[in-house]
Amino acid sequence: MRAFLAILRRDMAVALAQGAATLLSVAFFVVTITLFPLGVGPDPATLARISSGVLWVAALLSVLLSLDRLFQADHEDGSLEQIGLGPLPLELVVLAKVLAHWLSTGLPLILAAPVLALLLNMPVSGLPVLLLAMALGTPILSLIGAIGAALTLGVRRGGVLLSLIVLPLYIPVLIFGVAAVDASISGLGARPHLLILAAMLAPSLVLAPLAAGASIRLALE
């Protein structure tokens, strides 16, 4: 547990030290979303209808862009190898790093989302469910992303490959994340969609560290 917390603290310290990198993914989130009113047109009714989808797609892409920070730097300077020699199983190392990644990427996105939702004219009644759905969904994005990031460690042109591997697996989160928000806006219950998101989070909490740990072990050989 102490080793787990040590890795979490270290990764958070690194993320805070490179404050700009963390802010960049939020900045990307904001810029992508402002592109939509410019592209689709400023009609409030249209924007309100597509707001949930736009927010989720932008969140997906922001998380995707931040995934290379997860293991790449530690792999290049050899600290991943050192951590691998330590007492903590690699699966738990992955979990600690994913938690740090979510705190430094997913959480800022969630905090920024309500403001952007209002910019897109989303009805205020949808905001609580949007926050809840993102709170359940963004950890899944970080967990699945960890598998992709670990598989493409030390691969030529890993970034393109990473998106090809990870984005298809992100689609279910996108579908149910958007469905939850839309259901609550139109007055239907969002509960079933939120439950499905939770049901996706639970197994990925267990299985993603296993897969990512195995891939890191492979990269360390």
Add this chain to the structure above:
Amino acid sequence: MSGLPWAALAATSSAMHRFANPTVALRLADRLMPWSASLCAGLFVVGLYYALVASPIDYQQRDTVRIMYVHVPAAWMALGVYAMMATASAVGLVWKHPLADLSAKAAAPIGAGFTLICLVTGALWGQPTWGTWWVWDARLTSVLILFFLYLGYMALWQAYDDPGRAARAAAILALVGVVNLPVIKFSVDWWNTLHQPASVFTLQGPKIDPSMLKPLMLMAGAYLAFFVTVLIYRLKAEILARRASVLRRARAEP
């Protein structure tokens, strides 16, 4: 603790290990190839005759229903090939046997091909019957994800220089993708969608008339034989390519 299943498992696995020797596998492949190829050709001739000529037209869809004989077996194969690929990947990860990895690698493009056939014929069938080429319903979307998974799997193989590492990375990805298989299978039951629910493999038996079931099964057999034939061919090519690269490396490093 019952000893019997384990003994059976051990016996099968020792039998499989004999065939895991590449030389034995190559010899077996050469012996099987003519049989599976002629079986495939024969089934296609008979199956296509029944599918296109000797089966009745649908009372609503008229001749359009014949797309089913191309579409449905392709969908079955798309799922089946992925399941086979994932099984081979698991075997390769556990027993570290290159032949299992190579068969998964050889199967992937064939599976991607079946998935593409399934998607394209589905669109061609959807246009006259549903009035649209494509809807974002659960079944169609999950099959599209399957297609992307095949592509990602193949791209991951290409990305590594060392075949051993490529095999293991790709195997992990294949196993992660298995979560999609039950979603595809049950998507038509879980969501109330445009795509119809299962009508052949149901607990009450096939819900489709025997005159249409026969060509469907013949075509499914033909697709399976086609898969086996091409898989053997590709596996042979992979083994020989691996040998050639080992020889080339041996010559480069005196």
